[in-house]
Amino acid sequence: MKKKALTYRNAGVDIGKIRNAQKSIGDIISVSHQMISGGKVLSGFGHYAGLIKLGSQTLALHSDGVGTKVLVAQLMNKFDTVGIDCVAMNVNDIICVGARPVAFLDYIALRQANEKLLEQLAHGLVEGARQSKMAIVGGETAVLPDVIAGEENAFDLAGMVLGSVDGGRPLLGTAIKPGDVILGVESSGLHSNGYTLARKALLSKYSVDDSAEHLVQSVGEELLAPTRIYVRPVMNIFKKKIAVHGLANITGGSFTKLPRLNKKVRYFLDDLPAPMGIFKQIQVDGNVELNEMYRTFNMGIGFCVIAPKPSVDDIICTFKKHNMGCRVIGRIEKGTGVIARLEAKKQAL
Template identity: 75%
Template sequence: MKKKGERGEEKGMTYREAGVDVGKVRAAQESLGGIISATHKMISQGRVLSGFGHYAGLVKLGGQTIALHSDGVGTKVLVAQLMNKFDTVGIDCVAMNVNDIICVGAQPVAFIDYIALREPNEALIEEIARGLVEGARQSDMAIVGGETAVLPDIIAGQENAFDLAGMVMGVVKKGKKPMLGSAIKPGDVILGVESSGLHSNGYTLARKVLLSKYSVDDNAEHLVQTVGEELLAPTRIYVRPVMELLDKIRVHGLANITGGSFTKLPRLNRNVKYVLDSLPAPTGIFRQIQSDGRIEAAEMYRTFNMGVGFCVVAPKEEAEPAIRIFKKHRMACRVVGRIERGAGSVEAKLGDGRMHDLQSSKN
């Protein structure tokens, strides 16, 4: 049976009902973080500066600060299989890694991929590799190795079934400190940089909503491409403008808007409140998902990037210079909010004109 809201109307699908309980995921991550933190003192060379909880792990090695991060493409690979198109998921894999590592102020340097296949498939691997190379080109880094595994008992599905993940290493420029968000303070502005679509998050919910109603070749009311083409749009890579930003203006915090969407902003600094009062209205695939799934606005902004793929927190006077840098790189950027006094909460003004606590499931 459909759930009823306070006024008796049917409530739409949630990410948890689609199969992903973000609360349980975070609890598991925190438990894992506590376990692995014991290894931070086992290092024989260097020193761990930052481990679990931020966008990347940081190790001080000699005079160099090294950043490390690992991520995958998630269930977006299932869309690639349905489309029988594999030359862009490599871009997604690179993007999910480099867009996180730049959040600590590190320049991506080297990347390693991991491809798991249901069965040997040279053509599939070549297509995936083309995307990986394009992602590396956009990130100004090298792919220095990887692993290909054939796992028929684990990778289920059709002949072209696969999974894709990677790991990136970056370096913080000598003479600069890692960007961990401690400088964020009330009065700062929050800038939002446009996304290229869903990027590579929320696909369990997106697929359940859209692919239960349409095929990948169908058109839909709010989409300019087919459903499959919209779902497969590659994740935007923000490396070049962000690296320029760090060289030219004062930046207090950087956030890749991925899993958990805007609810993860407090990982930058939990001693302030994040007020998002100028977020863009849902368009394109976001509007389509919300409409077809009858999903509440707060649930959408807790799950998807909603057109904002990356956030920059900076002093108010740096907003215009930052916007110009992103424009130079052909990315739209605008002020979407501000920092206020508080304790790690995230509030957003949504379509009903009210402020919602995005970290609460009760709005």
């Protein structure tokens, strides 16, 4: 009997329901935008970060966590990299609106007090902050035995970043137009999204110490690879004043989120990487359809830059100087939505 295809939805995460819930929350909290004293909300829910005008400063705020990747850390009993993930999930979003990360707060919830675990988490957070050139200025640690389920090393980790838009002109994607080029920057693996599906596909068959056909490291090591941080090359692009029309962090929902930058154009992706490494392993072991893979995972592209053609060489060169591969993966066309060419077929994502 043919194995049933695994999807993110039947693994337990329904992206459609989440987006509907998020929209409802966005509608509710938008009322608070009129409550600010001495400032103005420029952009609220719906983009990669919220933006506030405060005097002459334009500030950006974003909050995110590590998700079920923490469960892999618990299985591995290794906690010195998920702090990098927590920082990355925040700063990679905030740079998408043209903001420079300035300060970070963390929130750690524990099943029980665990000094060693906290120390390892802190080392990862500091490494993420170092890569992002920002300060960690505080946070909160809570022991919640009735909330955090699992073994004695069970925990959850989230954070919040504050950024500053130098020059006060945020990058919101409104300049994106047909003829622009979509560049993809390589990821370091799964980053911190799609782990409910990834764990179901792999950990139902392998232990974290096992090897697998398409993996270089053990299953656990591949799953725990820290999220790449794109702050330095992007800040370098801003510093050089290279023309950029939009930036996208490829996270939950993968390439389907590109229209959040600009809904009035079509994102045509005709040179995405073929499934390799951990992505291929998930596809094979989970019997995951190709379209579902590209709707769920970054597939080797962790960040996108949308820019006019004259900027392409300079952008590729800048990422190369930071030891990050970057190449053209598509273009902007007239129309709407996201179209991807997968295995020589055009499919709407």
